[in-house]
Every structure is written in structure tokens, then in C-alpha cells.
Amino acid sequence: MRCFNCHNFTLLSFCENCSEELAEFSLGVRELEKGFKVYSFYKYNEISHLLHSKHHFYGYFVFNALAKLSFAQFKNFFNPEIQINALALDDRVQDGLYSHSAILARHLKTRFIKPIYRVLQAQNQVKYSGKSVAFRQKNKRKYKLLKEIKHPVILVDDIVTTGLSLLEAKKILEKNKISVLFALVLADAKV
Numbered sequence: 630m631r632c633f634n635c636h637n638f639t640l641l642s643f644c645e646n647c648s649e650e651l652a653e654f655s656l657g658v659r660e661l662e663k664g665f666k667v668y669s670f671y672k673y674n675e676i677s678h679l680l681h682s683k684h685h686f687y688g689y690f691v692f693n694a695l696a697k698l699s700f701a702q703f704k705n706f707f708n709p710e711i712q713i714n715a716l717a718l719d720d721r722v723q724d725g726l727y728s729h730s731a732i733l734a735r736h737l738k739t740r741f742i743k744p745i746y747r748v749l750q751a752q753n754q755v756k757y758s759g760k761s762v763a764f765r766q767k768n769k770r771k772y773k774l775l776k777e778i779k780h781p782v783i784l785v786d787d788i789v790t791t792g793l794s795l796l797e798a799k800k801i802l803e804k805n806k807i808s809v810l811f812a813l814v815l816a817d818a819k820v
């Protein structure tokens with residue numbers, strides 16, 4: 630097998646060198662509207678080739694490995710004393726593959742953080758990849774809340790570009806009296 634990052638021979642998803650390099654993330658923060666914070670582990674240009682794997686079967690292994698190196702380590706920075714839910718944005722499984730955002734949310738699980746799946750589903754299935762801000766504003770996700778949530782939430786996604794999807798999800802949750810603490814993503818495309 631080859632390392633998904635450098636393509637050197639390895640028995641794991643990432644070789645030892647790449648694992649060490651990817652484990653040395655720097656937690657970034659971007660503030661969206663009204664002080665809503667989005668925390669990211671990587672700069673988009675550092676891992677874009679890995680993020681694009683979400684469109685392929687092998688992306689399951691890539692996202693699992695990345696989540697172990699980043700999201701699973703989040704407990705070292707954030708250890709709440711109250712119950713919190715982690716909600717993956719539009720974690721619908723498509724084409725019989727997997728949900729990359731659900732994989733990320735699963736790795737946040739701790740004594741106080743409980744991932745809940747299939748909560749926010751986009752009604753609009755338009756692809757945002759490579760699209761302009763104007764296109765994204767015109768074609769909103771139109772999230773639908775499918776489950777009752779009793780605890781404050783962390784929103785989970787793979788990338789923050791414009792932040793419109795995260796803000797739209799936050800708005801529908803708050804409309805339903807659900808407190809949204811912040812968002813957590815693998816990569817920030819603006820950094």
C-alpha cells in the first residue's frame with residue numbers, strides 16, 4: 630500500500646513521516662458573522678489533495694486517518710463539563726460510499742461530547758465545489774432539522790470556504806432554540 634500523502638510504501642494510510650507532519654497541526658480560528666467562530670486544523674492548500682479523496686472510496690481511509698490525527702486530539706484543547714452534541718453537516722451517505730463529515734464527528738466522541746448523526750440534511754443537492762460566493766448565496770443548502778436536539782452543539786464539516794453553509798446550519802438550529810457553540814473543520818480555504 631502507498632501513503633495517501635507522499636505515495637511512499639506503508640502499511641497504514643499515512644507513512645510515519647507524513648503522520649508526524651500531519652499531527653503537527655496548528656489550530657486556526659476564523660470569525661464569521663456575529664462572532665461565530667470556526668476552528669480549523671489545517672490550511673486548505675496543505676491538504677487539498679487529501680480532501681478531494683472524499684469523492685472516492687479510498688477517501689474513507691483518508692478521512693479516518695486525518696480525523697485520528699486532528700479531531701480525536703481536540704479533547705486536548707476542549708474539555709467541557711457539560712453535555713454537547715457534535716453535528717455533521719449533511720452527513721447523508723451518497724452513492725453507497727460514506728459520509729466524510731460523519732467520520733469527522735465520530736472522532737470527537739468523549740465523555741461529554743456525543744456525535745449525533747442524520748440531524749441536518751440539505752434539501753438542495755447542488756455541489757458548491759469551485760463555485761462563486763454569488764452562486765452559493767443564490768443556491769442555499771436549505772437544511773432540514775430531522776431530530777430533536779437537547780444539548781448545545783458543535784457543527785462539523787470538512788472545509789470552510791465562505792462559511793455560508795455553516796451560517797445557514799447555525800441559523801436553522803438557533804431558530805429551533807438550539808445553542809450553537811462553534812464550528813470545527815479540517816481545513817480553512819481562506820488561510
